[in-house]
Amino acid sequence: MASLGSQSNPAVTSTLSAAAELPAADIVISPRLSWPKAFRIQGKEGLLFIAGLILLWQLLSSFSHFSGKYLFPSPLLTAQTLWASLPELLVGTVYSFLILLPSLALAISLGIVWGLIVGTTPALNRMFSPFARFASPVPPTIYIPYAIALLPTFHTAAGFIVFIGVFWPVFLNTANGAGTLPQHYRDNARILGLAKIEYLRRVVFPATLPQIFSGINVGLVFAFIMLTVAELFGASKGLGRFVQLYADYADYPRMVAGILYTGVVVWISMEVLERIKKRSLFWLK
């Protein structure tokens, strides 16, 4: 009891003295204020929350009975497993990205080009939108069994599913952005006498970039969902396959390591996209 009291006393006095010597406190605080505010909050609170999560995870795994411990490998064990599985995971990443990147590139470029054309051509818009309204909301996962049956290899089937998942959000956002182009851009393009192809490339495309990027953002999230789900079905390697394989073997430390690793890969991919977006939209005030 006495020790508790003596502990609380200095805290009270230090608070009081800080209040009494405001100018001095100001001088100490001012260099801290020069830090960017958003970074300070994100850095501190964000890290604190993650530390709390890891602590909770540690508690869950150490206080569970035997089978719980088995399902909840401790953070340390997971980290060790992750490190040990890294070569296998890296090979899986390469394999996954060999499916992901070509489909992503094809879906994004086709989605943008077709979206720009449809968005700026009323007749095409009338022709294509009823179909798009019907086909775009169909969850792409529903095609997986058929794609696997129909297409010659798993690689092409998974690639097709990823394509569907990325194409629609990119196309819809692009067409919408191109269709609602602010009139002053159109006026200026007409005054300069730009031909249709120049108009699309030099005016509509850059003006629609904000919407295109939000389409790609949604598309990228979809791409990872489609890819990992497709891999659960029938891949021989890859990130989704890794998780599914060790779940089948009941090797939960590896499985959790695989989930964590996949999370990191997706997070890094989103960060890369964010960087590209910031760089491309520098002119946006």
Next chain:
Amino acid sequence: MSALPVSWHGEDQSRSGLDVRALQFAYGGAAVLSDIDLHVAEGEFLCLLGPSGCGKTTLLRLLAGLDLPAAGSISYNGLPIVGPSLERGVVFQNYSLFPWLTLAGNIELALSKSHPLQDATWRRAHAQDYLARVGLAGSAGQYPSLLSGGMQQRGAIARALAQGSPVLLMDEPFGALDPVNRAKLQDLLLELWASTQKTVVFVTHDVEEALYLADRVVMLGSLPGRIIQEVDVPFERPRVRRLFSSREFIELSERVDELFREDVLQRIEADFQPAMAER
């Protein structure tokens, strides 16, 4: 029967400059412009002056070919205006430049259309020239969003010059600027006009701006937009800002104000009388 229209057209074609005849324009069933007859001679500086809502911006868009008249005709050097053309450059109040291109990039894009046979090196050098003419030599690599309103309008003027158009249409180009920048740009415009002999149609709601800049001021009234009166501006050129405090200038601007007031009163009476008759 057929000889008459042909000779008519022959007469039309001999008339140079911008020609507007019996123009009507409606938007959503409401008449915006009615019975506009107007001729702008080659090399003339004309101001369209009127309160907001009088359709002066619409008239400018029609002259540019961005919109088409419901009835009547607009022609330039005898040829009907059916759409925008490089012959008529436009400067808007803002948003004339594409924000994703640098100032030089915007000018180079215009040059690529006005001089399609020249290469990129030529365009770069000439973009620099046009920017220098409007006092933006040091800002070629800047993006419009980082420039002040005055600098953006200078860039827009440079683009219109680079287009090489003999006609310059300006829609309240200095309306959003602070007084100091506005004065600077007015003088720059007069200087450029004197050295290039372009035909300028300049839209404004500022009486003094119109009288300072124009050879002739066309006053527009609202509901629907129509010409109230044309005023020939007698002041000598080159004009200097001292003009604003001269007795002639003040008297003329008061007369213009008076004409606008009379028109508003007449409109109110015209609206009021049918209502009285009904009683």
